[in-house]
Amino acid sequence: MEFMKNKYKCFSLFSGGLDSILAVLHMRKLGYEVIPVFFQTPFFGAEKALKAAENADIQIRVIDITADYIKMLENPAYGFGKNMNPCIDCHGLMFRKAGEMMEAEQVDFLISGEVLGQRPMSQRFDALNSVGKLSKVKDLLIRPLSQKLLADTLPVREGWVKKEEMLDIQGRGRQRQIKMAKEFGISHYQNPGGGCLLTDQGFSRRLKDLIRYKMLTVKNIRLLRLGRHFRLNPNCKFIVGKNNNDNEKINQLAAEGLIFQTVNQPGPLGLMISLAEIGNCEIEQAASILLRYSNKAATEDVVSFGNGTESDQQIKITKMEERSVVKLMI
Ligand code: SF4
Incomplete structure (x- = not known):
């Protein structure tokens, strides 16, 4: 049997x-x-x-x-x-x-x-x-x-x-x-x-960008839920927090990125992630985008940037125009 x-x-x-x-x-x-x-x-x-x-x-x-x-x-x-x-x-x-x-x-x-x-x-x-x-x-x-x-x-x-x-x-x-x-x-x-x-339209757009530009890592995926995202060039993207909660979480995930902050007025936190060496052009673009999201910052104002291990550097920059910001948004 x-x-x-x-x-x-x-x-x-x-x-x-x-x-x-x-x-x-x-x-x-x-x-x-x-x-x-x-x-x-x-x-x-x-x-x-x-x-x-x-x-x-x-x-x-x-x-x-x-x-x-x-x-x-x-x-x-x-x-x-x-x-x-x-x-x-x-x-x-x-x-x-x-x-x-x-x-x-x-x-x-x-x-x-x-x-x-x-x-x-x-x-x-x-x-x-x-x-x-x-x-x-x-x-x-x-x-x-x-x-x-x-x-x-x-x-x-x-x-x-x-x-x-x-x-x-x-x-x-x-x-x-x-x-x-x-x-x-x-x-x-x-x-x-x-x-x-993965069924969310906005999240999917950002994810597609990560896959296209070969930036698909766990940390970068976690960042997709936070803030506004901008594609500066094929090697480089920039993220700007929408609120305090975003800013804190972006900061926690920022280990290998470059952090941007407004100096004279309150404003959001920015994070640049790049696969290549970061040049002046990317720094100016990012600082200019960040100023756009600080309501109190002057049209021309100061932004600091650094990776947390070296002392921050500063740049004086003009706010990016709305239509240029929109063009870079993912
Ligand atoms: S909706 Fe998301 S979790 Fe569900 S089967 Fe599709 S991809 Fe997988």
């Missing part, structure tokens, strides 16, 4: 959205050992997912995949969505990472909360197949909420998962998920798809 384990173990790709919560709870109810995993990057953090998990009495593991994600982002095999969101490759990478962890943890298969036909980009039939191929774990995937409608994968063929216990949810309607949430006693959950910076 063939040996059958009495308890199968799966990793769950957990996003914090209702569907991923329901996939975990459904499988748990059926008796599977489910380990929910949240993969984090600077584009989507774990805070919301941790809160959502806590509300549903689920414990999740948070794993940082930033280094692999940045590599993928430079050239995603399936391209980008409306903004810089490489959804198919993003899911594929997460499945691949989960797949790599399976052996060490003696995990039998993977699940996700994906629902057939719910989101145009990443959850269409062909997209689900693409994700599978990309991640090389296609045959180990189970989507509990839609698996009845999907091709059988190894866990079903081997009898580890009974198809009749899986669900047949499809489309964008949320009624069945809301009903399930009530049955599981979950009252608070977030909207699906929220919270990914």
Whole structure:
């Protein structure tokens, strides 16, 4: 007689959205050992997912995949969505990472909360197949909420998962998920798809600039959320804080950059990042932009600049005209 384990173990790709919560709870109810995993990057953090998990009495593991994600982002095999969101490759990478962890943890298969036909980009039939191929774990995937409608994968063929216990949810309607949430006693959950910076238009524009000019580092990515950004030349960009909070955070991330500040009047903090040696031309441009954002500074005024290790230097400069500032803005 063939040996059958009495308890199968799966990793769950957990996003914090209702569907991923329901996939975990459904499988748990059926008796599977489910380990929910949240993969984090600077584009989507774990805070919301941790809160959502806590509300549903689920414990999740948070794993940082930033280094692999940045590599993928430079050239995603399936391209980008409306903004810089490489959804198919993003899911594929997460499945691949989960797949790599399976052996060490003696995990039998993977699940996700994906629902057939719910989101145009990443959850269409062909997209689900693409994700599978990309991640090389296609045959180990189970989507509990839609698996009845999907091709059988190894866990079903081997009898580890009974198809009749899986669900047949499809489309964008949320009624069945809301009903399930009530049955599981979950009252608070977030909207699906929220919270990914790669779907934000302004953030995507700045990110595209970083990729184009080969400045894609973790620190530079973190700076994209702060202040106003200007492209001075292919090697050099300049950032100006919008408020005190921006100024403080920019200062904390400024290790290798050149800091600019107004001298005679209060004003924002500026940070120059350059791949090449910084010349007078860039310094004058940056100081002139910075003055534009100090309301109290005179049309001609003094700006200091330095990298924090040497004593600051000063430059007297004229405020840049609004239309010139706009031209340089990313
Ligand atoms: S919206 Fe963001 S986190 Fe979600 S699949 Fe797309 S790229 Fe990944």
